[in-house]
Structures are given as C-alpha cells and as structure tokens.
Amino acid sequence: MPLLQLDHVHVDFPLYTARGRSIKNRVLAQLGSKVRQKIEEHNQIATVHSLRDISVTLHDGDRLGLVGRNGAGKSTLLRVMSGIYEPVLGNLHVQGSLASITDMSMGMDMEATGYENIVLRGVFLGQSHGQARSRIPEIAEWTELGDALARPVRTYSTGMQVRLAFAVSTTIRPDILILDEMIGAGDAHFIEKARARLNDLVSSTSILVLASHSESVLRQFCNRALLMHDGQVLLDGSVEDVLAEYEKLP
Amino acid sequence: MRATELSTVTAGSRLSRSLRAAWIDAGMAISGWRIWTTLAWNDITQRYRRSMLGPFWLTLSTAIFVGALGWLYAGLMHMEIKNYLPFIAVGYVVWGLQSSFMGDAGNCFPSAEGYLKQVNISKIGVVLRMVLRNFIIFLHNAVVIVAVMLIFQLLPGPYFWLIIPSLLLNIWFGVALALPLGMICTRFRDLSQMIASLISVLFFVTPIFWNPATASKALVAVSEVNPFSSFIATFRDPLLGYPIHVHDWIVAITCSAVMSIVAAAFFVRFRSRIMYWV
8 A cells, every 4th residue: 555654754954155065164164273163153054944843644545735835845845755855853654656746857858859858757767768768659649749859858949848848757657646836837728738637647646745836726636735834734634724724824 | 952852862773774775775776777877878978969079079189198198208208109108098098087987976966966856866876877977988088099009019918808807996996986075075065176186186196107117216106005006007007918916906906895885884874965965
C-alpha cells in the first residue's frame, strides 16, 4: 500500500551571504582572536525556519491540497516529500513509487532537440532509452508539435515549450504524485487539453499532493487540505474548511 | 529551543541514518546509471552541436600546445625532440584528465542545481557525470598521443597494457577527490578560483614538461611528494617503454585508497547538506 508519512519534520534554510560563502573569510576568522570576534559577527549565518513540526500521514486515496500564501512553505514541503530536501529534524517515510512535477522545465535541455528532451526526461523518470523513445509518437501527437520536435528547444515559443514539458512530465504513472501549481500557461485550447491529461494522471495515482492558489483546482482534485502559514500547519481538514479558514487569515 | 532539544535526542541514531542514506545514494548512482551517463553524453554532444569539430577543438589546442612546448623546450633543454615530444604529449594529456577532474569538481553541484531541486537523484551520480564527461574528452585528446607515436614511429613498451589499470587508478582517484572537493566548493564559492590557480602551479611542479631523470635535486624532491607525478608516471612509463617504478604504483594506489576513505567520511557526514548549499 502506498504511504507518505511525515513525522515532526523541521527544515531550516541557511541564508548564506557572500561573506558566509567565502572560505577565505572563514580561515581568517580562525586566526587571531582579536580580529576574530569582529569577523564572526559578520559571518553569523542566519537560518530561516522554513518548516516547523509538520506531521501528516497520507494513505491510498488521499488527495491533499496545500493552501497558503507565497512563502508559507508549500513548495519546500513538496520538496521534502519528494526527498529533495532532507529534514533537519524528524522523519520522512515513503512507500511506493513517487514522482514530483514541481517545475516543468526540469530536465529540459535548451540546446537539445525536442526528441532528445523526451528521452532525457524519460531517463530521469527511470525509463530506459528504448522505453522513453516509445513515448515519442504519443507526445508528438498530443503536443501538436510535429516536425518541430526535431529542432532545438531554444527555438520554441514559450507556449510550445510548456506544451512539450507538460506532455513529457505527465507520461509517468507513479503511486504517489506531487504537483506544484502548473496549469496556467498556454492558450485556452491547450489548458483544456492539459486539464484532461492531468485528470487522467491524477485519477491513476494512489496519493496526490498538490499545491495551488486556485480554489477551483483544489476543489476539483482534492479531498483533504492543509492550511500552511509561516512554515506551520494551521489546519488539516476538508478542502472547504481550509479554504474558509484561508479567507480569514489576516 | 525545541529544535535543539530534539536534535540531542536523535543524535545517537544520526550516524546510522547518515550511513544508510549515503549507501542508498551510492545504490542510486548504480541503478540510475542511465541518468548520469546520458547527462555526460549530452554534455559532449552539445559541444558537437554548434561546431563540427566539437571536443576535437580541445584536441587541436592540446596538439598545438604539445607541439609548440615540445619544440621550444627540446631546444632550450638540449633534448632530442624524438624523445622529448612523446614524453610531454603523454604527460600533458594525462595531466589534462586529472586537472579537469579537479577544475570541474567545484561546478558539479551548482551546475546541476536545476535537476537536483526537481528530482531526488544520486549526488555521487552528479560527480560521475563530470568524471565521465572528462574521460570522454580525454579519449579525444588521446588522439594526440597516438599521432605523436606514429610520427616518431614509436612502439608501445612491453608492459603497455599497464595503461589500463593506470587509467582505472586515475579515474578512481578523480572520483574520490572530486566528491569531497565538489561539496566544499558548493559550500564555499570562492574555493573554485583558488583551485584554478593551484592547478596552474601544480602543472609546473609536476614532471610534465621536465623529466625528473634530468632535473635538479630540488625539483626531484618536489615531484616525489607530488602524487600527480606518480599518477602520470603509471601511464606514461609503460606506454613509452620507460623503466617502471613500483614506487609510483604504490603512491597512486595509496593515495586513491586514502582519498576514498576521506571522500566516504565526508560524504556520509555532509551529503544531506548539499541540497541546502547549492
């Protein structure tokens, strides 16, 4: 059974200044005690408490929406769930295959052709070159890119890039899917198609975590929501309750 | 305050957790070999894409450098070009491999930021991508060695097959050095520049264009404490049929082994911080 569990997860981000990033300053600070104090004041590395004491357990069938303002920690939480940032404290427990689509341009090599990017992204998702290549006809048809796929991606318009990235990202069928705010770019015709494709993908996964600012997207895809504020979970409940509470935030 | 209290509670299990996570990362590098090999290959094809010569531009510049320096120094040091040019060609190409590992180590993680922040991929794989890319470039440069040996009608020495274990040692050491170096350079961004200047100094104190057999005592002493002279010698001596010194092999194997332990310890300790540094 797929399972995604966070147990008292804390994440702190060090904020490095140019000084804090310099090994020269660090070494100088170790020499001479008089100078040392002065430099150390400069070198203090500030940390931002990005996530504080987050516990959440997701089972098969859970579709969790993350709600919160910019900077509330939604994206960081998604990256912790994806195994990208390791919690400074606390535990993450994952059972089942997991894929995250947090930034669609990931794995897009601007110099490479559309075809090559399809293969590259497939390899990142754990496919062999052959498996990745077998996706090409389907992606070519869905994106309506046709012969343009033989051209380097840097020659594409933004809309074309989004179409390709979206199609390539959504060919996977993981047990646990992590999505960050994705629909929005492209023309109306594409948004309709993208919604249908996303529906298809989401309904095939066992656990979904989705961060979004759009109430309609949250209502459509989620059956549970977390209200995040300042790195903490304020409320864990139904989508309606969380959205109502979100409205009340000062 | 709460955070610090918690950390002391979990401190006991922290080492075993770090060890397991490092082990998993190494496993991911093996099972996900397609990711780093594809990325390394992409790095190479990208160089081909904009120019037909691609990485052979590097070969060309290597050839020019070796040819010019060989001719110049053969004259200055009163050496026969037939003996000197092959010496410098092999030394310079192998040095190119080692120095590219060192020089590119710092940029491994920052340049992969786009991937690292989107998918959980092996951190060791990121280093292996750089090592493989530079090995492929080395193979391009090896054309210069072949050309020089053909021009001077040199036959490989009787133990020339030793260049295979020598290459493996060179690559092994490259990985073991680049992993911790890449991590430190990601944390301290001014270190890469320091390494760049260190590389150019190392070039002069490594027997690449001067032969320890004919050099002054001071230079010989320097070359003896400089492990890179041994790494280069393990390749150059068997290929060109020079006498083989067991000493060089012992130094190369010992350095690789020691560096591996350092790299492993470093990786276990700081692996989880890489993502916060990039």
